[in-house]
Amino acid sequence: MAEGRRERADAARNREAILRATEELLARYRPEQVSMERVAAAAGVGKGTVFHRFGxxxxxxxxxxxxxxxxxxxxxxxxxxxxxxxxxxxxxxxxxxxxxxxxxxxxxxxxxxxxxxxxxxxxxxxxxxxxxxxxxxxxxxxxxxxxxxxxxxxxxxxxxxxxxxxxxxxxxxxxxxxxxxxxxxxxxxxxxxxxxxxxxxxxxxxxx
Known part of the structure; x- marks a missing residue:
């Protein structure tokens, strides 16, 4: 049960980190320069995590x-x-x-x-x-x-x-x-x- 809660907390943190990184990148770069790979690097997660979370x-x-x-x-x-x-x-x-x-x-x-x-x-x-x-x-x-x-x-x-x-x-x-x-x-x-x-x-x- 504790492991499940920890996984959910990690997923929530990853989601927030990805969204925050996307917003920060959009404030600095043109939209076409903000790729999923760039977002993943800025958020400190794997590219697959971004795709899995947002499609x-x-x-x-x-x-x-x-x-x-x-x-x-x-x-x-x-x-x-x-x-x-x-x-x-x-x-x-x-x-x-x-x-x-x-x-x-x-x-x-x-x-x-x-x-x-x-x-x-x-x-x-x-x-x-x-x-x-x-x-x-x-x-x-x-x-x-x-x-x-x-x-x-x-x-x-x-x-x-x-x-x-x-x-x-x-x-x-x-x-x-x-x-x-x-x-x-x-x-x-x-x-x-x-x-x-x-x-x-x-x-x-x-x-x-």
């Missing part, structure tokens, strides 16, 4: 984003309004977009890495699958994005059931991975991003 580079990036997005998810689901339940849908959507802009502003390297991991999960020009990039599905299949999209589209649909809420939520959130927006975040202009997202959301939610 692929996409899996690793998603796990790290989940860690950073967990508090936002909790606030959306169980927190006080306007981010949490109890406020009108337009107020909740604005608060949510503000929170997302602040989160991605603090984790711009991770956001870029998620986009890069999705791109490189396709097959290389030689027709062989890249070593780090076992298929994980399209970008909109990522758990964090799925949750964000579901929340935003639900609020849009609640306020404007006459609109294509699913597509409009994709348009709002998909812009977060565009090159111009990533460059904006690199300059520390997350407040500018939040203001623009609010303008777009206000236009969407305005009456016909």
């Amino acid at each position: 692929s580079r996409m899996g690793l990036m998603v796990a790290l984003m989940r860690e950073r997005a967990y508090a936002l998810g909790e606030a959306v689901t169980n927190g006080p309004p306007p981010l949490g339940p109890g406020a009108p849908p337009e107020e909740r959507l604005m608060a949510f977009l503000d929170a997302v802009a602040e989160l991605v502003g603090r984790n711009k390297g991770l956001l870029a890495a998620l986009g890069h991991a999705a791109t490189t999960s396709s097959k290389s020009s030689s027709g062989k699958e890249r070593e780090d990039d076992h298929a994980e599905g399209p970008p909109d299949g990522r758990p964090v994005y799925q949750f964000w999209h579901g929340h935003a589209s639900g609020l849009i649909a609640e306020r404007r059931p006459d609109l294509d809420a699913e597509l409009l939520a994709h348009i709002l959130l998909g812009s977060l991975q565009s090159e111009p927006v990533l460059r904006l975040l690199e300059r520390g202009e997350s407040a500018r991003l939040a203001a623009s997202l609010r303008v777009m959301a206000a236009g969407i939610l305005a009456g016909p």
Whole structure:
């Protein structure tokens, strides 16, 4: 029994070390330079441990984003309004977009890495699958994005059931991975991003 607890504690420490190493590497290097091998070396674990724990580079990036997005998810689901339940849908959507802009502003390297991991999960020009990039599905299949999209589209649909809420939520959130927006975040202009997202959301939610 004690041995089992020790193994679980070791696994938890390894997971935290891998995630911390990934975050530190993303703060110093471009996403395409952060390989699974480099993460393993920085975390002080074997490359096989990283693959066993996270499956692929996409899996690793998603796990790290989940860690950073967990508090936002909790606030959306169980927190006080306007981010949490109890406020009108337009107020909740604005608060949510503000929170997302602040989160991605603090984790711009991770956001870029998620986009890069999705791109490189396709097959290389030689027709062989890249070593780090076992298929994980399209970008909109990522758990964090799925949750964000579901929340935003639900609020849009609640306020404007006459609109294509699913597509409009994709348009709002998909812009977060565009090159111009990533460059904006690199300059520390997350407040500018939040203001623009609010303008777009206000236009969407305005009456016909």
